[in-house]
Amino acid sequence: NSPSGFASTSTGSKTADSTYGNNALSAHFPSSNFNPTTLIYQMPNSVWTNSHELSQLAGLQKELASNRAFTHFVGPFDPLGLPLSVSEVSSLYANLGNPHLLPVTPPPNSTISSQLYQSYRSLSQFITPDGTTVLFNTLLSAGDPASNTAIDAIPHIRSIATTAGQRFGAIKSGVAGEAPAAYDISSASNSDLFKIVPIVVVIIGLLLAIVLRSAVAPFYLVISVVLSYLAALGLDVLVFIRIKHDHGLTFVLPFLLFLFLLALGEDYNILVMTRIREEAHHHGLKEAVRTAIGATGTVVTSAGIVLAATFFVLGTAGSGGSSQVQEIGLGLALGILMDTFLVRTLLVPSAVVLIGKFNWWPSRLFGEHAIRERDTSDDIDLPPAGLAVVSSTP
Known part of the structure; x- marks a missing residue:
């Protein structure tokens, strides 16, 4: 007559033996014995x-x-x-x-x-x-x-x-019980998340500044990762809570999303931005971006697709009907795909082009692009020396 304490209906498979056991308990014993x-x-x-x-x-x-x-x-x-x-x-x-x-x-x-x-x-x-x-x-x-x-x-x-x-x-x-445990876990995870995210973001920003030798690029690269994380989390809320009508997201999903999107996002950022910087020594910025994206785009997209497919399989075939595993697998797959195809291949290159030469401030490359832009603006058609410009006015 004591509580069973297993197979929570919110996370366990509906076809698991433990779920059938809990259903039998709730049907034949006092309701307080069930969870x-x-x-x-x-x-x-x-x-x-x-x-x-x-x-x-x-x-x-x-x-x-x-x-x-x-x-x-x-x-x-x-x-x-x-x-x-x-x-x-x-x-x-x-x-x-x-x-x-x-x-x-x-x-x-x-x-x-x-x-x-x-x-x-x-x-x-x-x-x-x-x-x-x-x-x-x-x-x-x-x-x-x-x-x-x-x-x-x-x-x-x-x-x-x-x-x-x-x-x-x-x-x-x-x-x-389940509710107090979930409350304590949620409180601890939220508290840790709010502490860890700023620290990690600052450290990543400093590393990007050293690698790219720029004080400007790390700001929007870090912002792109944070936006990608928040957008992916919002997409998961839309899919699992608004559409699928789950009670909520499992507490580990925000941590895992942040871990993978930050790690992959900054890896892809370094791969793309170092190639853009390399090309920027020899070409204008737009041409440098075009060449760099053409050279690195295949690597970024293929790596993102492979990783997203892995988590998609986990969320569908490997979940065993568990809603928590489905949320983790499908949530990470959606976040990685969005980061791969929207943030790394569209948002970041667009930001580089819009910011222009200030991407490289205060490194020497900033000065080179400033000189190149000045020379380009001075390169206009002028009449040969010694020729007078004749006015058509009588």
Whole structure:
């Protein structure tokens, strides 16, 4: 009668045996057994031997069960749907001892009904043998634990649990389950992402400045990678949340998108920009861009296609029906394709042409292009020296 704790319907395959098992549990057992959110409390003394602590625990369960944040609530005073009073639990403990040590069936000469015996024995699922740690299984009013509404409700649930625990003498409290775990993971990953991205972007910008010997080009090259990352993330939201109606994106997808798009994007940037810089020593900027893209475009596009195809196969054939693997595989494939065909082959070359000679500032190449542009502007048709320009005006 305890929670199964596996095969979350939001991530597991619909055809997996574990999913069928969870469906059977939800059909034949109380709904709180199927993916519950668990409230855990530590009491200062054992509730088995201290009637005051047991009364406090009963008050705690009553207050929590009446809270609108929960749609279903199961605890030690109604483990099988049969209410147990404080006096009944104390009497049963005095007659039968610790429920953790009881056999499956009542003793032969027991005067206690089988239903009451099994209810008392079920307390072992909610109270530890030493009687100091207690748990309650709940279902959240916010909905499925895998949904965004349930995950966003976790701070409020923790506040309710802590306040109630302090009121009834608990020395520690906690909330466990899929929604709290998802909330903690999401909070940690978002915090780390906001810290890591600026640091990595600055380091990449400095490396680009050294390689290209330019203080201008690294700015728009880094911006192109950030735009590519944000656009790919937005595309994944559009596909998986708006169109496919998933609850949300798996927490690892933003990290993986940033990792691959930054790594590949800057590799492609260095490959393309170093070739443009090389050609710019001998040609005008437009011709240098045209030649460099023609020479490196095949490498960039073929590498992008191969990597995107690899992730596409992972998201389709290798997912096993798991929505998380589908999001990772297809999300990375879409982001890599967009970065390959839009950013590296269109956006970056266009920016190079528009910025012109300032791409190379303050290196010597900037001065060479400035002289070349001045010479070009001075190269206009003038009449030969010594010839007068005759006006047609009489």
